[in-house]
Amino acid sequence: MVNTYTKTSNPMMHRPVVKEEIVDFMRTRQKQLTGDLAELEAFAKEHNIPIIPHETVLYFQMLLPLMQADRILEIGTAIGFSSLMMADARPEAEIVTIDRNPEMIALAKEFLGKYDKRHQIQLLEGDAADLLDKVEGPFDLVFMDSAKSKYVEFLPRALEILSDNGVILMDDVFQAGEILIPIMEIKRGQRALERGLRRLFDEVFERADLQTSLLPLGDGLLMIKKADKVE
Numbered sequence: 001m002v003n004t005y006t007k008t009s010n011p012m013m014h015r016p017v018v019k020e021e022i023v024d025f026m027r028t029r030q031k032q033l034t035g036d037l038a039e040l041e042a043f044a045k046e047h048n049i050p051i052i053p054h055e056t057v058l059y060f061q062m063l064l065p066l067m068q069a070d071r072i073l074e075i076g077t078a079i080g081f082s083s084l085m086m087a088d089a090r091p092e093a094e095i096v097t098i099d100r101n102p103e104m105i106a107l108a109k110e111f112l113g114k115y116d117k118r119h120q121i122q123l124l125e126g127d128a129a130d131l132l133d134k135v136e137g138p139f140d141l142v143f144m145d146s147a148k149s150k151y152v153e154f155l156p157r158a159l160e161i162l163s164d165n166g167v168i169l170m171d172d173v174f175q176a177g178e179i180l181i182p183i184m185e186i187k188r189g190q191r192a193l194e195r196g197l198r199r200l201f202d203e204v205f206e207r208a209d210l211q212t213s214l215l216p217l218g219d220g221l222l223m224i225k226k227a228d229k230v231e
């Protein structure tokens with residue numbers, strides 16, 4: 001059933017931006033997943049479904065309890081791996097996750113039904129472009145792991161529903177380094193994605209009311225929060 005799903009926009013899976021040996025070190029020397037999450041991780045790998053990589057998982061597992069995130073919004077559920085991982089890392093949290101792909105939704109329903117033991121996760125079916133206006137904030141964490149071209153369009157609403165000390169995390173923003181290549185040298189089919197990411201960087205790096213941090217985890221994780229003081 002899942003083999004019709006193909007992913008074209010995750011070049012990182014085969015072209016890491018960090019030295020391969022270091023990526024390997026981060027993925028193999030740190031603690032490995034066990035139980036339900038290990039099973040889901042293996043399922044995703046077997047069916048070539050993109051999920052956040054191990055080093056990013058460990059970062060979330062550290063960050064969520066530290067920030068005491070109580071309400072989390074995720075855009076891009078896929079099979080539910082990252083939402084179940086967040087539920088496990090922060091058992092107190094309520095998690096809303098959005099996906100629009102019927103095949104992924106069917107798998108997510110199956111896995112959430114099986115593994116969301118505390119009923120922490122609510123799956124919303126549809127395009128985030130339509131659903132974002134309907135979800136009610138505030139959220140302590142907004143995690144975007146969906147079509148990268150749209151991150152910049154989702155940003156205003158994400159900021160509206162973000163709690164004062166909340167954080168937005170956007171995954172796969174380096175595009176294996178393609179963000180550094182002049183747009184006309186990028187394959188035509190990838191240009192909308194690249195333009196979207198460049199608009200996003202232009203906006204968030206310039207705005208005085210936002211604070212950012214780019215983390216070289218996986219294919220790049222962009223962290224955004226509202227600045228404590230605006231200069």
Ligand SMILES: C[S@@+](CC[C@H](N)C(=O)[O-])C[C@H]1O[C@@H](n2cnc3c(N)ncnc32)[C@H](O)[C@@H]1O
Pocket residue numbers: 050051052075076077078079080081082083098099100101104126127128129145146147150
């Ligand atoms: C990389 S996968 C998410 C992986 C998941 N976060 C994990 O780590 O387990 C991206 C998902 O985003 C969904 N998606 C992409 N654009 C979307 C949009 N505009 N609205 C809702 N879902 C979207 C796709 O259907 C796909 O299932």
